[in-house]
Amino acid sequence: MKNIIYLLPVFILLVTSCKDDDQKVFDKSADERVAEAKANLKNDLIANPWKMKYTPDETSGSFWVLLNFNDDNTVTIKSDLGANDGEFFEQTLTYRIDSSLGLELIFETYSFFSFLFELDDATFPAEYEFNYVNKTPDNALVFLSKSDVGVPTRLLFEEANAGDENLIGIDVAENLNTMANDLNKLTSSLRIAYEDKDLALYTGLDGTRRVLSISAVSRKSNSANVEDVNFTTGYLIQGDSLILNTAFSGKFFGQDITLKGLKFNTLVNGSIDICDDPINVHSYEATTSTNDDVLVETTLLDLSGANFVETTTFYFAPLEYIFDNGEYVGDEIMENVQGALEMQLYYNYSGGLYGIGFYIENPDGSVTFALREFTPQLDGNRIIFDFEPTISIFNSPTQANVENINIYLNALTEGDNTYIFRLNDGVYELHNPCTGWSVVFVRGN
Amino acid sequence: MKTKIYTLFLSALIAAGISSCYPDEEITAPVKTTPTSKDELENYIQENFIDEFGVAVRYRFVDRYVDPTKRVTPPHKDVVIPMLDFLSDYWIEPFLGVENGGQFFRDHVPAEIVFIGSSIFNEDGTVTLGTADAGARITLTEVNDIDITNQDWVFRQLGTIYHEFAHIMHQRYTLPPNFEQISPEGYTGAGSWYTLSDIEALERGFVSPYGTSSFNEDFAEVVAFLLYDPLFYEKYIIDETENCTSADCIARNEGRAKLRIKYNAILTHYKQNTGVDLLKVRALIQAKYQ
Numbered sequence: 001m002k003n004i005i006y007l008l009p010v011f012i013l014l015v016t017s018c019k020d021d022d023q024k025v026f027d028k029s030a031d032e033r034v035a036e037a038k039a040n041l042k043n044d045l046i047a048n049p050w051k052m053k054y055t056p057d058e059t060s061g062s063f064w065v066l067l068n069f070n071d072d073n074t075v076t077i078k079s080d081l082g083a084n085d086g087e088f089f090e091q092t093l094t095y096r097i098d099s100s101l102g103l104e105l106i107f108e109t110y111s112f113f114s115f116l117f118e119l120d121d122a123t124f125p126a127e128y129e130f131n132y133v134n135k136t137p138d139n140a141l142v143f144l145s146k147s148d149v150g151v152p153t154r155l156l157f158e159e160a161n162a163g164d165e166n167l168i169g170i171d172v173a174e175n176l177n178t179m180a181n182d183l184n185k186l187t188s189s190l191r192i193a194y195e196d197k198d199l200a201l202y203t204g205l206d207g208t209r210r211v212l213s214i215s216a217v218s219r220k221s222n223s224a225n226v227e228d229v230n231f232t233t234g235y236l237i238q239g240d241s242l243i244l245n246t247a248f249s250g251k252f253f254g255q256d257i258t259l260k261g262l263k264f265n266t267l268v269n270g271s272i273d274i275c276d277d278p279i280n281v282h283s284y285e286a287t288t289s290t291n292d293d294v295l296v297e298t299t300l301l302d303l304s305g306a307n308f309v310e311t312t313t314f315y316f317a318p319l320e321y322i323f324d325n326g327e328y329v330g331d332e333i334m335e336n337v338q339g340a341l342e343m344q345l346y347y348n349y350s351g352g353l354y355g356i357g358f359y360i361e362n363p364d365g366s367v368t369f370a371l372r373e374f375t376p377q378l379d380g381n382r383i384i385f386d387f388e389p390t391i392s393i394f395n396s397p398t399q400a401n402v403e404n405i406n407i408y409l410n411a412l413t414e415g416d417n418t419y420i421f422r423l424n425d426g427v428y429e430l431h432n433p434c435t436g437w438s439v440v441f442v443r444g445n
Numbered sequence: 446m447k448t449k450i451y452t453l454f455l456s457a458l459i460a461a462g463i464s465s466c467y468p469d470e471e472i473t474a475p476v477k478t479t480p481t482s483k484d485e486l487e488n489y490i491q492e493n494f495i496d497e498f499g500v501a502v503r504y505r506f507v508d509r510y511v512d513p514t515k516r517v518t519p520p521h522k523d524v525v526i527p528m529l530d531f532l533s534d535y536w537i538e539p540f541l542g543v544e545n546g547g548q549f550f551r552d553h554v555p556a557e558i559v560f561i562g563s564s565i566f567n568e569d570g571t572v573t574l575g576t577a578d579a580g581a582r583i584t585l586t587e588v589n590d591i592d593i594t595n596q597d598w599v600f601r602q603l604g605t606i607y608h609e610f611a612h613i614m615h616q617r618y619t620l621p622p623n624f625e626q627i628s629p630e631g632y633t634g635a636g637s638w639y640t641l642s643d644i645e646a647l648e649r650g651f652v653s654p655y656g657t658s659s660f661n662e663d664f665a666e667v668v669a670f671l672l673y674d675p676l677f678y679e680k681y682i683i684d685e686t687e688n689c690t691s692a693d694c695i696a697r698n699e700g701r702a703k704l705r706i707k708y709n710a711i712l713t714h715y716k717q718n719t720g721v722d723l724l725k726v727r728a729l730i731q732a733k734y735q
Contacts, residue, residue, distance in 0.1 A: 093522065094505065107519075108505035110562050110589060114518040122516035122566040129508065146508075147516070363644075363693075
């Protein structure tokens with residue numbers, strides 16, 4: 001009897017153990033569902049071409065981007081980013097749909113998106129990996145940046161039609177790039193002169209971040225009559241127009257102006273005749289959003305450039321900030337002036353020193369300041385250096401060949417054609433358009 | 446007897462219970478096949494690296510190859526074949542061109558090479574030029590800047606490749622005997638090596654400040670500099686003799702004396718363990734610069 005009692009639980013176990021009571025929440029395995037989700041997203045992507053107004057960062061401007069995904073995992077991306085000799089106007093590369101916490105879209109090799117991502121030592125908040133979010137009721141696809149540290153950039157892929165090719169403003173981008181290269185400066189230096197108003201705006205354009213800045217407004221007839229302004233906004237190139245994120249408006253010399261954008265017409269060749277050979281420059285005829293005709297022209301004038309004398313009395317430029325026609329020359333300087341670490345500019349420093357030259361670190365750890373002292377003469381944003389005949393050595397003696405500092409000071413000041421351009425708060429570019437040399441000085445005190 | 450019958454019956458029941466619930470199963474999973482690629486680059490990699498050496502080349506961006514705190518960009522597709530040709534010329538051929546070098550290379554080559562287009566940008570604003578993971582993967586950066594006429598770029602890449610490939614040597618065969626005792630007081634640490642100048646490192650008996658960060662890095666740096674640097678002997682091995690009376694010059698020569706010991710130990714270590722004469726490898730590499 002006892003044994004029967006022992007066997008009873010075994011019987012119950014056997015009777016119940018083969019019952020198929022697994023409940024499948026999903027009708028497919030996890031792998032199957034992931035594969036299906038990836039296939040669905042791919043089908044959506046290849047279903048039609050897409051357009052996207054891409055704004056990498058709230059402080060930057062925007063780009064129209066057209067994307068055409070193919071079944072063979074290639075995608076053709078069109079944009080009007082004119083960098084790298086037009087590489088990003090149209091390029092085809094591979095894409096991949098991955099799954100991690102959700103679906104991801106990845107552009108696998110270097111592209112328009114990775115170029116922006118790499119700006120500023122890869123601190124610019126662009127992206128080339130996107131997390132898929134959803135499809136909207138009107139069939140747009142929503143993605144979020146995978147790599148943004150803070151609030152991720154939201155990207156909206158909207159169905160594109162044939163006419164959307166006209167959103168891409170390659171001609172305008174190329175022409176503005178041409179103007180940015182007119183002077184071999186680091187940034188463009190433009191004047192927007194009104195045809196029917198006695199007004200001119202002094203602007204700079206950053207074509208990769210799509211940022212426009214206006215630093216001053218003057219009378220067109222008299223640039224000495226000037227009002228400083230400090231206006232910066234992102235912009236979008238759309239077809240033949242440049243559209244500001246924020247309108248520039250105000251009353252200057254009794255005239256109200258509002259600038260929401262520019263519609264460009266014709267690029268015109270011109271020249272600046274201050275060097276032995278004329279410098280070929282360009283101007284761009286345009287119409288403002290308020291129907292004023294304007295001429296956007298390359299200029300050596302930067303009415304805020306001369307303000308550098310009011311900012312500080314000491315500036316420094318690491319060798320990385322010294323350029324010969326846009327090319328880095330730091331290695332050459334280090335070779336010719338052993339121990340040189342930076343160029344320095346003293347302007348009425350400590351009650352009267354005017355000097356420009358190099359900070360040199362000697363092998364024994366001592367420091368030498370090798371300067372050419374000068375008497376300055378300012379003509380607007382043009383500075384003339386009247387140099388003392390010899391090089392002054394401050395602090396410690398040096399074995400470095402200090403005579404070689406003249407190679408670089410001459411390149412910057414040759415022909416008394418050194419112009420000062422304000423790049424940012426406390427940052428000024430000294431540029432000689434006749435030699436193409438530039439030094440970017442940073443406020444040091 | 447009854448007990449025995451019950452026990453037998455119980456055993457039969459348990460056996461039936463265990464086996465009865467398994468349905469007849471057939472394995473019907475499809476066999477995965479990889480179609481032959483029509484992509485010229487993929488075929489080039491398959492033929493010259495995967496089939497030849499068992500090395501996979503990762504040029505399509507996969508974020509798990511990079512520390513998530515770091516920012517990088519992928520390579521241009523156009524630079525991949527030139528970059529692979531560069532590796533063939535300056536890394537594979539010199540090893541294959543010496544006695545025992547082919548076997549050594551095939552036995553020790555990492556399973557993966559990862560290409561990064563940019564530098565590796567770290568959170569603290571510094572950049573990393575190349576990495577290796579346990580001898581299994583070498584990551585090369587700045588491949589988008591490929592320019593074999595640019596000596597700085599060439600030396601940077603070769604320095605990375607030879608350095609990382611040298612790590613595999615000590616991982617397999619340990620460091621040369623007593624290597625740690627050659628300049629024990631000269632080591633700094635992973636967090637402070639960058640405070641030294643090149644000259645200070647030399648005075649301590651190292652080819653670079655990074656070499657002072659650990660025994661293993663010291664070993665890898667000496668091998669790398671020996672292979673790629675045309676001025677290796679002038680800088681690190683041969684004493685300065687002309688007017689060498691200053692304390693600084695004497696200190697540099699003392700550093701070189703230690704480096705000569707490391708140099709000989711490393712040459713012997715390679716020869717004894719692998720049969721490879723590093724000096725012959727160096728000669729083939731240096732001939733490429735002509």
